[in-house]
Amino acid sequence: GAGVSQSPSNKVTEKGKDVELRCDPISGHTALYWYRQSLGQGLEFLIYFQGNSAPDKSGLPSDRFSAERTGGSVSTLTIQRTQQEDSAVYLCASSPSTGFSYNEQFFGPGTRLTVL
Amino acid sequence: ELKVEQNPLFLSMQEGKNYTIYCNYSTTSDRLYWYRQDPGKSLESLFVLLSNGAVKQEGRLMASLDTKARLSTLHITAAVHDLSATYFCAFRTGTASKLTFGTGTRLQVTL
Secondary structure (H helix, E strand, O other): OOOOEEEOOEEEEOOOOOEEEEEEOOOOOOEEEEEEEEOOOEEEEEEEEEOOEEEEOOOOOOOOEEEEEOOOOOEEEEEOOOOHHHOEEEEEEEEOOOOOOOOOOEEOOOEEEEEO | OOOEEEEOOEEEEEOOOOEEEEEEEOOOOOEEEEEEEOOOOOEEEEEEEOOOOOEEEEOOEEEEEEOOOOEEEEEEOOOOHHHOEEEEEEEEOOOOOOOEEOOOEEEEEEO
16 A cells, blocks of 8 residues: 655755645554654654644754644644754654554655755 | 664675674663665664564564663674665654654665
C-alpha cells in the first residue's frame, strides 16, 4: 500500500515568509509525528498527534511553529516568519497506534526547507 | 531527559569485515528501534527490540538490546557495499510516543 507522503519535497523561501508543509499518513494510522533533521541538531521530535489532538507539542521550538491535523488524516505544519535556522528537512511519520504497542513509526520522504 | 549516545559517528570499513555500532542511553527504555537512511532519502525501519536480551537478525545485520546495561548494538557481518548508509538508533520510554534518536553512524563500505 501507499506509504507516508509529504509535500512539497523541496521548499525555498525568503526569511520572514510563512510556509506550510503537508503530510499524508498511511491510511488507518491514528498516530502522526513531525520531526526535524538538521546538520547541527540531528533528528528532533516536534509534535505528536493521536487522531486530531496533539497530546505532545513539547518539541516545537517556538510559537512560530504550529501544526494541525484534520479528519484524523492529513496534517499541516506551519512555520510563520521563517528564519534561516528553520532550514532543515522536516520528516513526518505515522504509526498504527500508540500506548503499549510496537509504535513502529513509518517515515515519509521529507520536505527540505531552505530559508534564504 | 532521555539522552542517546551513538558511536562511532563515522565508520569506514572494507567489504567482508565485521563491525559493531553502539547505542548507549541514559534512562529506562522499553523500546529500541534501528533505522537506516540513504543519502537524500527518508528513514527505513530495520528492527524493533522490545525486551531485555532481544536479538533480531536480517541478512548481514543483527541488533541486540541489553536494558540492564542500557545498551543496544547493531552488528554488521561481512559487510557489502550496499550496506553503506547512515544508521540511527532511537528509543521510546514509558508512555511517551516520541522517539529520541541517536546522532547516527555514517557507514561507508569500501571495496
